[in-house]
Amino acid sequence: MRPADIMNGKDGCDHPGIWSCILGCARIQDPGHYPSNHLRPSEQVRLATWKRAACVGKLRERYQEIISWEELRKHLNKVTKPARYTGGELNSVRKDPSSVSVRFALVFPDVYEVGMSHLGSQIIYHVLNSRDDTACERAYSPWPDMEELSRRRGWPLFTLESRSPLNSFDIVGFSLAYELTYSNVLAALDLGGIPLFSAERTGEDPLVIAGGPVSMAAEPLAEFIDAFALGDGEELAGDIVDCYKKWRASGKPRPELLESLADIEGVYVPSLYDVRYSDGFVVEVRPKAGAPERVRRRIFNDLEKAPYPERPVVPFLEPVHDRAMVEIFRGCTRGCRFCQAGTLYRPVRERKPETVSRVARKILAASGYDEVSLVSLSSADYSPIRQVIEDIVAHSPCPARVSLPSLRVDSFSVELSKLLGEAGHGGLTLAPEAGSQRMRDVINKNVTEEDIMDAAKAAFSSGFTRIKLYFMIGLPGETDEDVLAIADLAYRIRQLGRDMGVKPTIAVSVSGFVPKPHTAFQWEPFVGRDEIERRQSLLYKRLRGPGLELRYHDSRQTYLEAILSRGDRRLGRVVFEAYRRGARFDSWPDMLDLDLWLTCMKESSLEPDFFTRERGEDEILPWDHLDPGVTKEFLLAERAKARRAEKTPDCREAPCHGCGVCPRFGVAPVLTGKDSASKGARDPAR
Amino acid sequence: MKVRIRYEKGDEQRFLGHLEVMRALVMALARAGWPVEMTKGYTPRPKVEMVAPLPVGTAGFNEVADVYLSEDRPIEELARSLAKAMPPGFKLKEVWRISPDETALERRITASTYRVLVYGAEHASLKRAVDRFLDREEAKYAREIPDHAPETPKPPDASRKSREIDLRPFVSRIEVTSGDEPALSSADGTALATSGEVSPPLLKMVLRHFEGRTVRPAWVLEYLVKHCGLEGVDPRESVVDREWLDWGDGGSHGSRDPRKRRQV
Numbered sequence A: 001m002r003p004a005d006i007m008n009g010k011d012g013c014d015h016p017g018i019w020s021c022i023l024g025c026a027r028i029q030d031p032g033h034y035p036s037n038h039l040r041p042s043e044q045v046r047l048a049t050w051k052r053a054a055c056v057g058k059l060r061e062r063y064q065e066i067i068s069w070e071e072l073r074k075h076l077n078k079v080t081k082p083a084r085y086t087g088g089e090l091n092s093v094r095k096d097p098s099s100v101s102v103r104f105a106l107v108f109p110d111v112y113e114v115g116m117s118h119l120g121s122q123i124i125y126h127v128l129n130s131r132d133d134t135a136c137e138r139a140y141s142p143w144p145d146m147e148e149l150s151r152r153r154g155w156p157l158f159t160l161e162s163r164s165p166l167n168s169f170d171i172v173g174f175s176l177a178y179e180l181t182y183s184n185v186l187a188a189l190d191l192g193g194i195p196l197f198s199a200e201r202t203g204e205d206p207l208v209i210a211g212g213p214v215s216m217a218a219e220p221l222a223e224f225i226d227a228f229a230l231g232d233g234e235e236l237a238g239d240i241v242d243c244y245k246k247w248r249a250s251g252k253p254r255p256e257l258l259e260s261l262a263d264i265e266g267v268y269v270p271s272l273y274d275v276r277y278s279d280g281f282v283v284e285v286r287p288k289a290g291a292p293e294r295v296r297r298r299i300f301n302d303l304e305k306a307p308y309p310e311r312p313v314v315p316f317l318e319p320v321h322d323r324a325m326v327e328i329f330r331g332c333t334r335g336c337r338f339c340q341a342g343t344l345y346r347p348v349r350e351r352k353p354e355t356v357s358r359v360a361r362k363i364l365a366a367s368g369y370d371e372v373s374l375v376s377l378s379s380a381d382y383s384p385i386r387q388v389i390e391d392i393v394a395h396s397p398c399p400a401r402v403s404l405p406s407l408r409v410d411s412f413s414v415e416l417s418k419l420l421g422e423a424g425h426g427g428l429t430l431a432p433e434a435g436s437q438r439m440r441d442v443i444n445k446n447v448t449e450e451d452i453m454d455a456a457k458a459a460f461s462s463g464f465t466r467i468k469l470y471f472m473i474g475l476p477g478e479t480d481e482d483v484l485a486i487a488d489l490a491y492r493i494r495q496l497g498r499d500m501g502v503k504p505t506i507a508v509s510v511s512g513f514v515p516k517p518h519t520a521f522q523w524e525p526f527v528g529r530d531e532i533e534r535r536q537s538l539l540y541k542r543l544r545g546p547g548l549e550l551r552y553h554d555s556r557q558t559y560l561e562a563i564l565s566r567g568d569r570r571l572g573r574v575v576f577e578a579y580r581r582g583a584r585f586d587s588w589p590d591m592l593d594l595d596l597w598l599t600c601m602k603e604s605s606l607e608p609d610f611f612t613r614e615r616g617e618d619e620i621l622p623w624d625h626l627d628p629g630v631t632k633e634f635l636l637a638e639r640a641k642a643r644r645a646e647k648t649p650d651c652r653e654a655p656c657h658g659c660g661v662c663p664r665f666g667v668a669p670v671l672t673g674k675d676s677a678s679k680g681a682r683d684p685a686r
Numbered sequence B: 001m002k003v004r005i006r007y008e009k010g011d012e013q014r015f016l017g018h019l020e021v022m023r024a025l026v027m028a029l030a031r032a033g034w035p036v037e038m039t040k041g042y043t044p045r046p047k048v049e050m051v052a053p054l055p056v057g058t059a060g061f062n063e064v065a066d067v068y069l070s071e072d073r074p075i076e077e078l079a080r081s082l083a084k085a086m087p088p089g090f091k092l093k094e095v096w097r098i099s100p101d102e103t104a105l106e107r108r109i110t111a112s113t114y115r116v117l118v119y120g121a122e123h124a125s126l127k128r129a130v131d132r133f134l135d136r137e138e139a140k141y142a143r144e145i146p147d148h149a150p151e152t153p154k155p156p157d158a159s160r161k162s163r164e165i166d167l168r169p170f171v172s173r174i175e176v177t178s179g180d181e182p183a184l185s186s187a188d189g190t191a192l193a194t195s196g197e198v199s200p201p202l203l204k205m206v207l208r209h210f211e212g213r214t215v216r217p218a219w220v221l222e223y224l225v226k227h228c229g230l231e232g233v234d235p236r237e238s239v240v241d242r243e244w245l246d247w248g249d250g251g252s253h254g255s256r257d258p259r260k261r262r263q264v
Helices: A003-011 A018-024 A041-052 A056-064 A069-078 A119-129 A144-153 A179-191 A213-217 A233-250 A254-262 A340-344 A353-367 A385-395 A411-419 A437-442 A449-461 A480-499 A529-542 A555-565 A571-580 A594-603 A608-612 A632-643 A661-665 B018-031 B075-085 B123-135 B217-227
Strands: A102-108 A134-140 A171-175 A207-211 A227-229 A273-278 A281-287 A324-327 A371-375 A401-403 A427-433 A466-473 A505-512 A548-552 B002-009 B048-050 B058-068 B090-098 B109-117 B140-144 B162-166 B171-177 B202-208 B239-247
Touching: A069 A144, A102 A119, A102 A233, A119 A134, A119 A171, A119 A233, A119 A324, A144 A179, A171 A179, A171 A233, A179 A555, A179 A571, A207 A233, A213 A340, A227 A233, A227 A254, A233 A254, A324 A353, A353 A371, A353 A385, A353 B018, A371 A385, A385 A401, A385 A411, A411 A427, A411 A449, A427 A449, A437 A480, A449 A480, A466 A480, A466 A529, A480 A505, A480 A529, A480 A548, A505 A529, A505 A555, A529 A548, A529 A555, A555 A571, A555 A594, A555 A608, A571 A594, B002 B018, B002 B075, B018 B048, B018 B058, B018 B075, B075 B090, B109 B217, B123 B171, B123 B217, B140 B217, B202 B217
Parallel strands: A102 A134, A102 A171, A171 A207, A207 A227, A324 A371, A371 A401, A427 A466, A466 A505, A505 A548, B058 B239
Antiparallel strands: A273 A281, B002 B058, B002 B090, B048 B058, B109 B202, B109 B239, B140 B162, B171 B202
């Protein structure tokens, strides 16, 4: 797809760039010009907004200026929560742009309060600002009212630290935490004055990169992002900056930059790969210009040595997760077959308990938070967890609570949360993920009915009255009985509570399963939106009564996520069109306009079903050239085991299962607190 | 131990709401090693009383909050450590111990002094509008309940579209000055300084408080636009700073003139 062709073909517009076409093209102001019969009334309103702001594109040069505080201050009263755009937080880093050689804009494509809760961004911000030659600044997606104001005032998307427009930076890096932010990525580029398509950027434009777990399969963004940073960013971010500096000093043209980036381990430059399709299927992904056949995910093996933001940026606006965060380990040993993070963060690497307590104390002192969360994919698995919690509570500079983001389903975890003093507040969250034992074996959630009932019993006896249970529906091989087993489980737990003399509330939260790349279920079909809704209502009919609550995810979002997460590059056209017609903040249920997305798919002659279907095991998957370390053979073996409802034990305890990460990438699990030399996890040889 | 804190919510943090300011103070106290006492009960909250809280968009150079601290230590020590721990954009001006059973300051506030940069207005026309306002016996202002963003739930009283209030008795002084007068901000006297172009006229207002009730400068400005013939002004675009809060008996500390106060 050549961007100019789309523009010319669709709109008959002779402007070469997207920029001028969306905003500056005079002809779009002609009401008859845009195919408005395709637009729903709400979209027309959004387009009208753009028409008012039509001059923005022409002011691109002005964007090199920093927006004056005076101008901002005068108008910000017109938007909701203006403090989202003013910055100046404690521990934010303002460097003089002239004192550094590389300016890096870190963009989180969601609203400020969400972005400020994201640990990965804080780490990258810290890593880059620790370098004397680099200034890293932050930007977040403007809420639609701010976008409208910006377009009307001619403001670009600017960073909080120096209020400079994105296109004045050397490198713009996106943090991709979930697929439904794709439209916001395009909005940020466009508002930042950067040509949307990688192919249209010149030496004047910033290098646009993206990182985060979604990067491991973000093919729909392949045409918009110059380079993806795969895996751990602690070293990788610096390597990219170094490479950029070297290229700039050499004075070579832009393509050379992309080629030299591709030499860095963990950097995927999508434009260096030609994708050939046949009947819609990917039949070949061919690297060009010496790019590696498969791009390996970067792993930073010794977390002890990893830089950590001990002075995190403390937002004034209350973030979604309003607490200090210490990452106690990366990776997970449990091997749940649906879990993408379970693959993408292998192998497990623990921090030493002394380090955890020391970092926690430092962060508390530097931030003033009254709570510290010990984050990881399964914090109760951290063997010295109890010791660490007691240590932090005893030695913190101010009275502080400790919390754990995810609990294991067993009585030990319940004891832990009692230790954390959460019992009085009634809420305990457990994630059995599936209702029947058979289904839990299929997904390799190594939790038995007994574990669940033990956990519930421990919870009720320690004073919890409210238990929240997380489940998925639409899992591979799921029958109606399996769905109804969720309700039965909830009833049994309620009964248990009643027998123990408490008046329990069982809050069941159900989300739709989306098959994710790089998991054992990456070949499985998405069951379909109607089917998800049918199973939801099945459950709704069964699960009623006093003390029972049922909540489920928006099936429209599940559906769109299912399309985008296993999509190929052709979806880029759809993301582009959806953005152009006003799609923003698709991860917010009341902001998502699914019909708009489906219309865009239809117009691009792409079938949603093609992307949600079951994939053939011999098929070339659109993300096969990105190597997470875990081998495809291992994933296939896991898939076969899932079909037999056969479990794979935790790799902390059992001998190595041979997933491939350790021998292939020359890394090893790092476990502390106990002598792990005899454990299988230490022995990658099969 | 109960203390009263006088602080500045500076120009660059004017867009914080009062809950955010409170959170910032509580966290600053925690960083200073002086944890705030928590309320008892199901959801403990920090015991902080924000006096006459400022709306979003308004800076305040001499704001006051009463805080209960869980430890009793020398006040000088607190002043030192808290001054260092204040977040960017905020400044500690004074802190002193008060009796725990002192009546709530909110009820004793008698007046607020504001300065408002009125963008879009000319000096003369603003003066005319102000004179017209001063001639009135009453100034009925229908306060519109703002539209809430789709993301926030509507408050229960959202059905009331407007509430009428007479602004006139609240306005004790209102006058137009040139914009050159230095601000009371000690952080930077440039808070209201404008660069380059002709600076917009400055409106000084002293607004009374009656037992905790008062009005906002933006409402007065809106009244000037709607009923006193002030043209070319969008009240949302004006920049409002509160310079000073007055309370009747002079409070439990020294001079009432802020310029003569001891600074920390």
